[in-house]
Amino acid sequence: MSPDQVEQTERRSGALLEYLARRMRLRSESVLAPLGLRPRHLVALTVLRDAGDMSQQGLAGTLQLDGTNVVGLLNDLEADGLVERRRSPEDRRRHVVSLTQTGAKRLNEAECALASVEDEVLGALNENERDTLYDLLRRATSEVPATCAEAAACAEVAAACTEEDR
Template sequence: MKHTGFLLARMGHVAAKQFAGRMEELGLTTRMWGALNVLDAEGALTQQALGKCTGIDPSSMVSTVDDLEAAGLVERRRHPSDRRAHAIHITEQGREALSRGRQLARGAQEDLLAPLSAQERKQLHELLLRLVIATKPKGVTTDQVHKK
């Protein structure tokens, strides 16, 4: 119990597992969830760009998009200017899944942080955010299919 790093690793694992368990109810993996969120925020992207945003390897992205498409949450459409690439679009069903998923995520977070007061949760969030920002100095460009 001595090291903060150990506590961090332990709780991180707990949080990830608990979150994955909730998403499973929606038929989503953590990777699918991450990709869906990025598509919702950024608009249609190529698989390569999606991989850069989510940290998913291009070869792993194939099966991730396969799964999302099989569930009707995204569509592979033709890229307007590059016939090698796909433009991955989120569907209406995808947006609905996101909405339900966000509710589940809120519930999961509520359970996870139950031992802390509102003020303590805010403290924890800010401390973690500063650590995450410090460890992520790489600027990822989005490579959107349609410019915003």
């Protein structure tokens, strides 16, 4: 493998994604504080709006978050009347979580407030490029999260790749 090829093929988006997300999150915190929200609340509300009602377990899976953490998250949101927990009629163990009208409104307010943060963090991109970015992110995140089996297979491939490279 030539050095040029290495340059071309081995630069990945992962680190950039994390780096950009961190900057966005740090700036967002101060803007969201007056609304009584934290970035993770916004993520949860966004998922509920975009994907619709779901069980707490479903939410945990989607957010790749531990179930115990979802409890606390929903406690916050429910205390503010932004989401609702209802027992599922089909399976009374389940709680169906849904966005309330108040929650949808608050989410809109938050996104409006975050416009300036986005202007700042994505300052290097013009309007068209931001639209493209939003579209790509939207589609990438709408994919169902991979199963554990897939993740394991993925780890295997990566390990082989590392061995070969050494």
